[in-house]
Structure formats: C-alpha cells, structure tokens
Amino acid sequence: MAGTISQDSLKRLFSYELETGNFRWKVAPHQSRHLLGAIAGTLKNGYVVIRIERRGYAAHRLAWLYVYGSAPSSDLDHINCVKSDNRIANLRLCTKAGNSQNTRKRPNKTSQYKGVSLRRLTGKWKAGIDVDNRKIYLGYFDTEEAAHSAYCEAASKYHGEFARLA
Numbered sequence: 723m724a725g726t727i728s729q730d731s732l733k734r735l736f737s738y739e740l741e742t743g744n745f746r747w748k749v750a751p752h753q754s755r756h757l758l759g760a761i762a763g764t765l766k767n768g769y770v771v772i773r774i775e776r777r778g779y780a781a782h783r784l785a786w787l788y789v790y791g792s793a794p795s796s797d798l799d800h801i802n803c804v805k806s807d808n809r810i811a812n813l814r815l816c817t818k819a820g821n822s823q824n825t826r827k828r829p830n831k832t833s834q835y836k837g838v839s840l841r842r843l844t845g846k847w848k849a850g851i852d853v854d855n856r857k858i859y860l861g862y863f864d865t866e867e868a869a870h871s872a873y874c875e876a877a878s879k880y881h882g883e884f885a886r887l888a
C-alpha cells in the first residue's frame with residue numbers, strides 16, 4: 723500500500739514523531755490551514771489510516787517507509803498488539819503466520835489464559851496451540867495454570883519471538 727508514495731513525498735507532507743508514532747501535517751490538505759500541525763489519520767478497524775490524494779494508507783506502513791526509505795517487504799507486526807501504536811520501535815517485519823501468532827487471548831474463552839479452555843464434562847483444562855494452520859493438542863490438565871504452562875512451553879518452541887503468552 724505504501725509503495726505508491728515515495729519517502730520524499732511523505733516527508734514533504736508530514737512530520738513523523740518517533741516517540742508517539744503520530745504523523746502531523748506539514749502541508750495543509752485541501753487548502754485547509756487549520757489542519758497544519760494536526761495529527762493525521764482516522765481509526766478504521768483499530769488501525770490508523772491516512773488519506774493522501776483520496777487514497778487510504780495504513781499509518782504503520784507509512785511509518786516504515788518514512789524511517790527506512792522503502793515500503794515494508796512483508797507484513798508488519800505491532801509488537802504490543804495495539805493496532806494504533808505506530809511507533810517504529812513497536813513495528814517489526816513478519817510473515818502472516820508470525821503476525822497471527824502475536825495475538826491476545828480472545829475475551830470469550832473459558833480460561834484467563836491463551837491456548838487454554840475448560841472441558842466442562844470432565845472439569846479438566848485442555849491446552850492447545852495452532853502451528854502452520856493445524857491445531858496441536860497439548861493435553862488435559864488438572865489445573866488451569868498447568869495447562870497454561872504447557873501452552874507457554876509450546877508457544878516458545880513453535881512461535882519463538884512472536885509467542886504471545888497472555
């Protein structure tokens with residue numbers, strides 16, 4: 723997406739704040755002087771999107787272009803899982819699989835831990851992990867914490883730096 727705008731054009735239109743990940747208008751869009759210096763972009767599905775000449779650009783991809791001079795060669799992962807946190811220190815190149823591994827626990831689960839669920843019929847805690855689009859069952863455990871421990875060990879083994887344990 724960021725491949726159609728150059729770093730020079732981006733730097734002419736915006737300043738980028740490394741500490742906050744915000745872009746600010748240096749040139750007023752649509753002759754609207756009140757936007758000079760204003761934070762650019764709007765939230766869409768949790769991501770900041772910046773419109774430039776009627777085209778929407780994901781701010782995290784623009785941040786990469788702004789800092790490194792070229793569009794990211796692959797997906798970008800928000801390390802802390804906050805889609806609107808576009809600080810360059812919070813962004814890293816990744817594969818689609820790596821990006822999907824660095825996710826938080828879904829709130830509708832029976833356990834407080836990612837990868838763990840309660841088997842109501844037996845009262846046991848089941849641990850499982852997704853690896854390469856297949857589910858690996860890690861076993862049933864007497865306690866939620868024991869199941870979480872098994873998940874953590876597997877996540878470190880299979881997902882490495884992209885393992886999110888909570």
